[in-house]
């Protein structure tokens with residue numbers, strides 16, 4: 001996840017944002033996690049650090065990272081994840097594994113036609129929240145393996 005750290009630091013600097021110790025710490029925690037973390041969870045992970053930022057500071061940093069498209073809010077889990085597809089086109093939607101809880105994301109979407117239908121009905125759409133759930137490749141493989149294993153044991 002050093003890639004994320006480098007990307008985030010470059011992006012912050014390019015936007016004229018100082019690379020404070022608090023920002024560095026939040027970026028490191030977020031970049032090293034494969035699941036959604038709330039501001040409180042991040043603060044907890046930083047409790048042992050020399051100068052841990054308070055929860056409000058962590059929350060503001062998460063909002064800033066979201067504004068810069070470096071992090072995404074996962075609404076159904078009340079947390080944030082580092083973007084692992086920085087600079088990939090389209091908007092990004094999280095996909096949450098029901099097996100192990102890890103989060104990936106997919107870029108691009110086809111909600112334009114839906115938004116146009118709403119537009120035709122007089123709505124002015126300002127955004128959308130789309131999150132996918134399923135089994136990640138590792139959990140899918142595990143399930144397949146245990147399935148055949150059980151069948152072999154029976155057979």
Ligand SMILES: [Zn+2]
Nearest residue numbers: 083084085092
């Ligand atoms: Zn992303």
Ligand SMILES: [Zn+2]
Nearest residue numbers: 091092109130
């Ligand atoms: Zn979208």
Ligand SMILES: [Zn+2]
Nearest residue numbers: 097100136139
């Ligand atoms: Zn999984």
